[in-house]
Amino acid sequence: MKTEDLFYEPEGNSLDFKQKQYPFDKAPDNEKAELLKDIIAFANAWRRETAYILVGLKERKGKPAEIVGIDESIDDAKIQQFVNTKVNSPIEFLYYEKELDNKKVGIFEIPIQKKRPYYLKKNYTKLMAETVYIRRGSSTVIANPSEIADMGKNQKDNSEINFDFGFYSKENNDIIGEEINLEVNRINLPEEDDIPDYGQENTVFDLVQRDNRDYYRELANWIKVREEFKKVNCYIKNNSPETIYNIYSENNISIESLSMTKVKLGFPHKKEGSFDDLIIGSSVIDRVQPRYYFWINEDYEKNTYNIGFRSNDIFPGEMIIFDDFFICPNITTIFKFNFIFYGENIIKPIKKELIINFSINKKTLSVDDLIEYDGKFAT
Secondary structure, eight states, rough: OOOOGGGOOBBBBBEEEESOOOOOOOOOOHHHHHHHHHHHHHHHHHHHHHHEEEETEEEEETTEEEEOOOOOOHHHHHHHHHHTBBBSOOOOOOEEEEETTTEEEEEEOOOOSSSOOOOBBSSSTBBOTTOEEEEETTTTEEHHHHHHHHHHHHHHOTTTOOOOEEEEETTTEEEEESSEEEEEEEEOOOOOOGGGOOOOOOOTTSSOOOOOHHHHHHHHHHHHHHHOOOEEEEEEEOOOSSSSEEEEEEEETTTEEEEEEEEHHHHHHTTTTSOOSSSSOOSOOOOSSSSSEEEEEETTTEEEEEEEEEEEOOOOOEEOOOOEEEEEEEEEEEEEEEEEEEEEEEEEEEEEEEEEEEEEEEEEEOOOHHHHHHTTOOO
C-alpha cells in the first residue's frame, strides 16, 4: 500500500497519526513508554491488515492528513531492541523514514501477529506487567478477559477453515456456484422529445393529484433499467468444524467495466404529489443486518465501486445470503470478481473468484411499445 493512500483513512484499529516524533534517544523512561504502549496495543489489535503509525502527519476530519514532518530520526534496530526485550514474545514490526513533499515522515508497519496476546514481562514506569494493552478504535485500552481468551484460541493456521462463496438463487432457494450466466437487453429508447406527455395539461386549479406529464419518459427509463440491470445474490457457507471470526473481504471494481447498485428503481407514478417512495429496496448506504454488513459504495475520485462483506462470526454449517444487488455490463461480456478473505482465525488470506458471463441482446423500444407497456409491470 502506498503511504499516501493512508492519508484519506480515519484513525482506527490499524492506523494512527502522530504529529510529533516519539521521544526516544536520551528521553526519560516515562516518555519512551508511549511508544512501547502503542506498539503493543497495535500488535494485539483485532484487525484484518497491517497497522501503520504515521509520524509527522496531522489527522484532519473529512480531509487527507496534513504532512507536518519530523526533525528527529530514530534507529529501527534500537527500537526493536527496546520493545522486544520487554515483551513476553517478540513483536514483528518495522520502522523507517521517507520524504514526502520535501518533509521527512516516520512510518511504523505492524503486520498481523501470530502469537497474541503480547504484554510486558515487568512493569515499565506506568505500564503494568502482564497487562494486555489493545488498540480499540482510535484509543488504547486494557483488553478484557474474553478478548484475551479469544486471542489465544484464534492463533491457529487455516487447516480447518473451509467455506464456500458463490452465487445464490433466491427464487429457487438454491446454490448456483462460482459462475453464473446473465442475459442483458440493451434498450434503445425513442428520443425524449418524441415521447408524448401523459394526461391532461395541469392548471392552477389542479391542486392535488395533478397528472405527471413526464410519466411516459419516466416509464421509458424504468424499462431500460429493468432490462439492463440484472439482480444478483451471493452467499457464504462455513463448512469448517469451528466458527469463523470477524471475516472480512472487499473488492474495488472499475466503473468503466460495470455498473452496480443496491438500489431498485420504483415504478413511476401517473399522478404528482404521491407520497410513495420512488426508490424501493436497499439503500446504497451500508444496511445493518443482524450479524453482517454487505455494501456497494461508489468512489467518484478513484472511479471505482467498493463492494464488500463483513461478519462478526459465521458458525459451523451456517450459510449467509447477501442482500440483492443489481449489475449491468459496460464494456465487458465476461467479468471476474477476485475477493480476498481475512479473519481472526484466517492466518493466511483465502482467495475466491466469481465469474459472470453476460449475453447481450439489442432491442429498440418505440413510442407505441412504450404506451403498450403502460402499467404492465406496475406492482
